[in-house]
Amino acid sequence: MLQLYFSPMACSLASRIALMEAGLDARYHLVHLRTKQVVDDDSDFHQISPKAAVPVLVLENGERLTESAAVLQYIADLKPDAGLAPRPGDPDRYRLQEWLSFVGSEIHKAFLFPTFWYKDDASLAKPRARIGRTLSVPAAHLADRKFLVGDSFTVADAHLTWALLLLGAAGVDIAQWPSLAAYLQRMQARPMVRDAVATEMALRRTMATSPA
Ligand SMILES: N[C@@H](CCC(=O)N[C@@H](CS)C(=O)NCC(=O)O)C(=O)O
Numbered sequence: 001m002l003q004l005y006f007s008p009m010a011c012s013l014a015s016r017i018a019l020m021e022a023g024l025d026a027r028y029h030l031v032h033l034r035t036k037q038v039v040d041d042d043s044d045f046h047q048i049s050p051k052a053a054v055p056v057l058v059l060e061n062g063e064r065l066t067e068s069a070a071v072l073q074y075i076a077d078l079k080p081d082a083g084l085a086p087r088p089g090d091p092d093r094y095r096l097q098e099w100l101s102f103v104g105s106e107i108h109k110a111f112l113f114p115t116f117w118y119k120d121d122a123s124l125a126k127p128r129a130r131i132g133r134t135l136s137v138p139a140a141h142l143a144d145r146k147f148l149v150g151d152s153f154t155v156a157d158a159h160l161t162w163a164l165l166l167l168g169a170a171g172v173d174i175a176q177w178p179s180l181a182a183y184l185q186r187m188q189a190r191p192m193v194r195d196a197v198a199t200e201m202a203l204r205r206t207m208a209t210s211p212a
Pocket residue numbers: 010011012033052053054055066067068069104113211212
């Protein structure tokens with residue numbers, strides 16, 4: 001069975017959403033990101049991945065896959081009929097890659113990661129100055145679209161949904177971008193997204209760790 005190392009409301013939430021949307025069973029291992037402890041058995045998360053970052057997906061053959069963009073596409077490709085990624089050869093597959101990279105680098109690493117890990121005003125001045133311009137890109141894209149890629153839910157939507165969910169706690173009110181606020185509301189109305197978030201929010205209340 002697939003196994004996902006995750007931390008509640010961290011970027012691994014997108015992988016949980018993807019697994020659930022694909023209808024794939026997995027074992028979930030909770031990781032405490034500050035202490036790098038795997039909570040199941042108190043082991044050291046560095047032994048699972050030298051990056052010590054979630055998500056880590058353990059494949060059926062025992063190999064470990066990291067990096068959200070790769071993990072999300074892998075999950076999508078396990079169940080092509082679920083439509084979570086355009087198939088190889090479809091030009092929209094590059095659009096999916098484009099959005100996965102954008103969320104991972106421009107929103108996650110450029111803004112959410114420093115906000116939750118560094119916290120001091122001097123380190124955060126530039127990320128804070130830039131995030132509005134960054135978010136105006138998906139806001140404009142979604143002004144007349146329901147989904148990031150094509151006309152159905154893909155793993156890029158799982159990734160952006162996670163990022164948008166964290167923005168409030170990072171001090172950004174997405175009501176400034178009505179198309180993003182409406183998009184997030186639509187995504188949260190999806191049963192799998194709602195269940196995945198409820199599961200992780202319940203866990204999060206029990207532990208003090210960083211979500212990004
Ligand atoms: N490039 C990686 C980043 C993964 C990442 O930064 N995960 C965060 C949680 S959202 C983490 O585990 N941080 C712990 C750390 O960096 O020490 C990806 O996109 O999956």
